[in-house]
Amino acid sequence: MSLVRIEEGSALVEVPKKIVEHITERNEVFYNPAMAVNRDLTVLLLRVFVREKDRPIKVAEPLAASAIRSIRILKEVPNVEKVYINDISLDALKYAKRNLELNRIAPARVEIWNEDANVFLLKTKYFDYIDIDPFGTPVDFLDATAKALAHRGVTGITATDTAPLSATYPKTCLRRYFAKPIENEFYHEVGLRILIKKIAEFFFQYDIPIEVLFSYSYLHHFRVFVKRYRGARRVDEIMKTSIGYLLYCHKCLYRGTIPFDRLRELDTTCPVCGHKLDFAGPLWVGKLWNEQYVEGMLEELTNIRHQKETEKLLKVIREESRLQTVGFYTLSALGKAFKLPSLPRKKDVLKVLRGVPTHFSGEGFRTNLDHKEVIERIKALV
Ligand SMILES: C[S@@+](CC[C@H](N)C(=O)[O-])C[C@H]1O[C@@H](n2cnc3c(N)ncnc32)[C@H](O)[C@@H]1O
Ligand SMILES: [Zn+2]
Numbered sequence: 119m120s121l122v123r124i125e126e127g128s129a130l131v132e133v134p135k136k137i138v139e140h141i142t143e144r145n146e147v148f149y150n151p152a153m154a155v156n157r158d159l160t161v162l163l164l165r166v167f168v169r170e171k172d173r174p175i176k177v178a179e180p181l182a183a184s185a186i187r188s189i190r191i192l193k194e195v196p197n198v199e200k201v202y203i204n205d206i207s208l209d210a211l212k213y214a215k216r217n218l219e220l221n222r223i224a225p226a227r228v229e230i231w232n233e234d235a236n237v238f239l240l241k242t243k244y245f246d247y248i249d250i251d252p253f254g255t256p257v258d259f260l261d262a263t264a265k266a267l268a269h270r271g272v273t274g275i276t277a278t279d280t281a282p283l284s285a286t287y288p289k290t291c292l293r294r295y296f297a298k299p300i301e302n303e304f305y306h307e308v309g310l311r312i313l314i315k316k317i318a319e320f321f322f323q324y325d326i327p328i329e330v331l332f333s334y335s336y337l338h339h340f341r342v343f344v345k346r347y348r349g350a351r352r353v354d355e356i357m358k359t360s361i362g363y364l365l366y367c368h369k370c371l372y373r374g375t376i377p378f379d380r381l382r383e384l385d386t387t388c389p390v391c392g393h394k395l396d397f398a399g400p401l402w403v404g405k406l407w408n409e410q411y412v413e414g415m416l417e418e419l420t421n422i423r424h425q426k427e428t429e430k431l432l433k434v435i436r437e438e439s440r441l442q443t444v445g446f447y448t449l450s451a452l453g454k455a456f457k458l459p460s461l462p463r464k465k466d467v468l469k470v471l472r473g474v475p476t477h478f479s480g481e482g483f484r485t486n487l488d489h490k491e492v493i494e495r496i497k498a499l500v
Contacts, residue, residue, distance in 0.1 A: 126154050127161060127423050129189040131217040131236055137200030152337050156251070157187050158428040160274050163332055163343055164195045164247060165421065166414035167272055174199035175246035178266070180235035180259065181205060185214035187249060188228070189221050194422050202245070204231040204238040236262040244268035256281040257294060260320040267346050272331065275317060277340045287491045300398035302366055303451035306335045306478050311444070314402035315342050315361060327352035331408045332415070334492045335478055336431060360404025364444060369393040371455050372489045373445040375403045407439040434477040448483075453498055462499040470495050 121132045168175060174197045179188045184206055203218075205211050209348055211232055218228060218314060231238045236259060239248070243266035250256045256275045263273050277283065282290035284306050285299035297312040299305065310333055314495045320327045326346050333342040361378040367388035376384055378400055386395050416432055449461045464481065467473060471492060473485040485492060 119406040119488075124151075124186075126186060127158065127273055128191045128193045128441070129186050129217075130220055131184050131186045131189065131213075133184050153251075153339075154425050156276060156339065156341055157190055157426045157433065158422065158424040158433075159334070159341070159415070160187065160192045160249065161190055161422055162415040162418045162424075162428075162432075163272075163274065163411065163420040164191060166411050167247065168195060171197065171246070173197075175203045176268075177247045177249070178239065178242065179203050179249045179251075180238050180262075181250065181252050182214055183210050185217050186231075187349060188214075189217060189223060189249065191247075191314050192227055192370070193221065198227075200227055200229060202229045202231060202238075202242055204233055204235060206232070206234055206409075208232060221392075223303055230306045235259050237262060239266040244271070246271045246291055248273045248308065250275045252276070253278065255282075255294060257316065260317060263333055264320040264324055270345065271346055272343055272345045274341065274343045275313075277313050277342075278338055278339055280306070280309060280335070282498055283312055284339065285309070296412070298398050298401055300364065300366060300396060301458060302368070303448040304370070304445045304478065304482070306340075307476075308364060308398050308401060309407070310340045310342070311364075311403070313400040314342055314344075314406075315400055316359075317342060317344060318356075318361065318402060321346060322353045322357065323456075325350035329408065330402070330404065330406055331411045332435075333406045334431065335433060336427075344437060351496070356404070358496055360402055361405040362377070363397050363399035364401060364403070365395045367391060367393050367395055369455070370493070371451060375418075375444050390493075403444050405442045407435060407442065409439050412436050412439050432478055433477055437474045438462060438476050438484060441474050441486050443484045443486055446478065446482045446484045447492065448479055449481045452493075456493065456497065458497070458500050460500055462496065466499055467496065470499060 121137045124131050166496050182205045185203050188201045188203050221236055222257045239262040246268050248263050250259050267273055285301045288299055295312050295316045300308050328344040328346050331343045331345050362375045365374045370389050370391040372390045388395050453461045471485040473483040476482040476484055
């Protein structure tokens with residue numbers, strides 16, 4: 119089989135040519151070039167994470183494929199004691215082993231496993247960092263991840279089943295994530311928040327509180343990094359503040375949230391235009407980013423070789439994390455809802471609404487002004 123050499127970050131890997139050229143699930147994706155941004159952000163986040171640890175960390179990659187991610191972590195993150203590399207496919211492990219040699223990784227720094235990811239995690243726990251990067255949904259692996267993550271450990275979780283989460287297949291979303299998605303201008307943010315709610319449930323049921331350190335949507339994947347702590351009471355607090363429902367008016371674009379445990383106070387009439395409100399959730403209504411982590415990741419950019427896109431994404435998220443609203447506006451949705459004769463310039467909108475851009479949409483922006491105020495100021499601009 120002909121192989122191609124790929125350089126990414128400080129890793130050099132060889133993968134079968136047909137796989138790079140023709141990525142399908144049946145082909146068992148060994149290397150997906152679009153995931154380079156995903157791996158850059160993982161390395162950056164881990165470089166910030168190890169700053170707070172006074173000992174070397176233990177890492178697991180239960181779905182490792184070519185091992186490119188593990189190799190990058192071993193070469194680009196300081197203070198990594200050992201990475202446990204697992205894949206169910208022996209073929210994948212064959213390439214993983216070659217790539218570890220190619221990158222001169224000392225055998226003592228890795229342990230190679232060939233198990234189902236869940237069996238592997240439960241046999242080898244505990245880890246300071248667990249990376250879950252499957253084809254499609256990560257739900258199969260969340261229980262074992264919650265059980266195998268060490269206290270104050272972090273997990274990075276990818277979901278490529280963005281279509282159900284983003285309301286293209288709402289029934290699948292209900293079944294798989296036990297939440298209703300919504301078709302609106304920020305459907306992808308809703309999808310990401312539903313994914314976080316699902317991840318949170320697996321931790322909360324074991325009295326484990328979590329904090330979202332970083333999350334994003336990019337091309338065809340969602341990614342979430344959460345840190346775990348201890349204490350049932352803390353879980354109760356987080357559930358009150360961070361799990362809820364989104365209320366949304368398709369007519370005037372009003373949006374609001376209601377905490378999970380206060381549904382009896384629900385009014386289904388739009389407080390702005392009187393139309394009947396739609397809803398999404400339950401979902402995560404808490405923060406999507408820890409600002410110190412975002413700053414730290416930006417500082418670390420100079421220390422690794424990264425994609426231009428990674429830097430672009432991080433810079434927008436730095437702006438965006440200043441206003442962690444649930445939902446954002448887009449110019450086209452506002453234009454359509456209010457039959458605006460033309461669309462105002464985004465630059466002017468940001469100024470007038472004291473807004474910030476969002477990485478979810480080029481024409482999107484966040485503001486914490488009241489909805490009525492937003493409409494009035496937008497109308498005054500055109
Ligand atoms: C998307 S790839 C992983 C890509 C890799 N993390 C990276 O960054 O390049 C998913 C891998 O999971 C493996 N896999 C699928 N189901 C699995 C399971 N139940 N347990 C362990 N590995 C599994 C596949 O063989 C495949 O190599
Ligand atoms: Zn309304």
